[in-house]
Amino acid sequence: MIVNGIERPEASDPRRLLSDYLRHDLGLTGTHVGCEHGVCGCCTILFDGRPVRSCLLLAVQARGHELATVEGLAQPEAPMHPVQQAFKECHGLQCGFCTPGFLMATVAFLREFPDPSDAEIADAIAGNLCRCTGYANIRRSVRRAAELSRQA
Amino acid sequence: MKPPVFEYHAPASVGEAISLLGSLAEAKVLAGGQSLVPLLNFRLARPAHLVDINRLAELTKIYERDGGVAVGAVVRQAEAEVDPLLRERCPLLPLALRLVAHPVIRNRGTVCGSLAHADPASELCAALLVLDGRVTARSQRGERVIAAADFFRGTMDSVLEPDELLTEAWFPATAGPVAIAEEARRHGDFALAGAARAGDRLALFGVATRPLLADPADPTRGLEPSSEPECSPDFRLHLVKVLVERVMQA
Numbered sequence: 121m122i123v124n125g126i127e128r129p130e131a132s133d134p135r136r137l138l139s140d141y142l143r144h145d146l147g148l149t150g151t152h153v154g155c156e157h158g159v160c161g162c163c164t165i166l167f168d169g170r171p172v173r174s175c176l177l178l179a180v181q182a183r184g185h186e187l188a189t190v191e192g193l194a195q196p197e198a199p200m201h202p203v204q205q206a207f208k209e210c211h212g213l214q215c216g217f218c219t220p221g222f223l224m225a226t227v228a229f230l231r232e233f234p235d236p237s238d239a240e241i242a243d244a245i246a247g248n249l250c251r252c253t254g255y256a257n258i259r260r261s262v263r264r265a266a267e268l269s270r271q272a
Numbered sequence: 273m274k275p276p277v278f279e280y281h282a283p284a285s286v287g288e289a290i291s292l293l294g295s296l297a298e299a300k301v302l303a304g305g306q307s308l309v310p311l312l313n314f315r316l317a318r319p320a321h322l323v324d325i326n327r328l329a330e331l332t333k334i335y336e337r338d339g340g341v342a343v344g345a346v347v348r349q350a351e352a353e354v355d356p357l358l359r360e361r362c363p364l365l366p367l368a369l370r371l372v373a374h375p376v377i378r379n380r381g382t383v384c385g386s387l388a389h390a391d392p393a394s395e396l397c398a399a400l401l402v403l404d405g406r407v408t409a410r411s412q413r414g415e416r417v418i419a420a421a422d423f424f425r426g427t428m429d430s431v432l433e434p435d436e437l438l439t440e441a442w443f444p445a446t447a448g449p450v451a452i453a454e455e456a457r458r459h460g461d462f463a464l465a466g467a468a469r470a471g472d473r474l475a476l477f478g479v480a481t482r483p484l485l486a487d488p489a490d491p492t493r494g495l496e497p498s499s500e501p502e503c504s505p506d507f508r509l510h511l512v513k514v515l516v517e518r519v520m521q522a
Binding site: 134135137140156161164167170171173175176177178181225229243244246247248 | 274275276277278279282306309310313314322324326350373374377379380459460
């Protein structure tokens with residue numbers, strides 16, 4: 121499997137969740153684990169480019185697939201991805217626990233909807249829970265991320 | 273919150289999958305995993321074997337068949353939601369899919385997995401029933417086609433046998449009006465009550481142990497919803513009346 125462009129070994133224990141594989145076996149602790157039953161959205165990663173819950177996948181299922189986690193967003197030449205930049209500018213996070221999930225869901229969403237309506241934004245992030253900020257700044261961040269991505 | 277120990281199998285063909293299901297005791301099919309993996313993480317399900325069908329390319333198709341559209345067992349809900357053939361021939365299914373959980377869940381969850389899981393509040397089970405669709409089940413004993421009206425038995429219980437693999441669902445094409453409406457406590461939750469309509473046919477979901485066909489003129493007749501802390505029987509009956517009115521006006 122390829123994670124953030126790097127070939128990684130297959131998981132050996134079938135009951136290893138993909139979220140735990142990323143965190144414990146690869147040390148990619150940016151993917152957070154909240155509810156572990158698919159409700160909170162903190163563990164959202166991209167699986168072949170589409171956002172999925174990594175806590176609802178077994179690591180063995182990722183064999184041959186391409187994954188992207190929050191660690192892969194920033195690049196050496198651009199220390200912040202436009203979506204990260206937007207969340208920073210608009211105070212779209214407070215404690216930051218839910219943020220990786222929101223970022224990955226937003227990255228995938230803006231690829232499909234580069235100029236989203238407010239209703240489309242609300243629908244896109246409805247599966248991610250935040251217990252600090254409320255959602256106003258997060259919705260604002262997604263709107264700003266769309267602007268920054270279009271400029272980029 | 274970690275799955276119990278199980279043996280993992282990733283068959284490369286439908287033949288291999290049904291031979292595994294036929295020979296292993298206490299095996300479960302793993303499709304999208306959006307219902308099964310939470311059950312494993314909570315240890316509410318403890319299968320000895322998981323048969324992962326996600327690598328079966330032969331089950332990834334959406335195609336025209338017998339005046340309707342067939343949806344293979346590994347078709348993701350998100351794919352079916354935007355499929356041009358389904359939108360044109362079976363528009364109720366894409367409408368129902370938009371009410372299933374959240375977009376991220378639908379990227380992985382499958383149409384057939386929701387049917388096999390048979391949650392009484394499932395939009396897709398009600399859609400299959402109201403459209404008079406059917407599912408195909410394969411095992412080493414052969415293949416059988418099961419009508420929606422015969423498929424759902426009770427809460428998360430269908431007539432599917434442990435050695436059978438639900439390989440595809442078939443939805444007849446519709447020409448008349450279709451609509452689906454539901455009331456849930458939060459966006460993306462399972463519905464407290466819901467109604468799906470295809471022409472003159474009406475199905476209710478979330479109000480009994482399985483989806484039910486109902487008379488649009490008297491939809492609550494015979495209903496005895498259970499009492500739950502978040503929803504009294506009277507409130508549920510009220511929801512049914514309002515939702516049915518809404519879908520019948522569509």
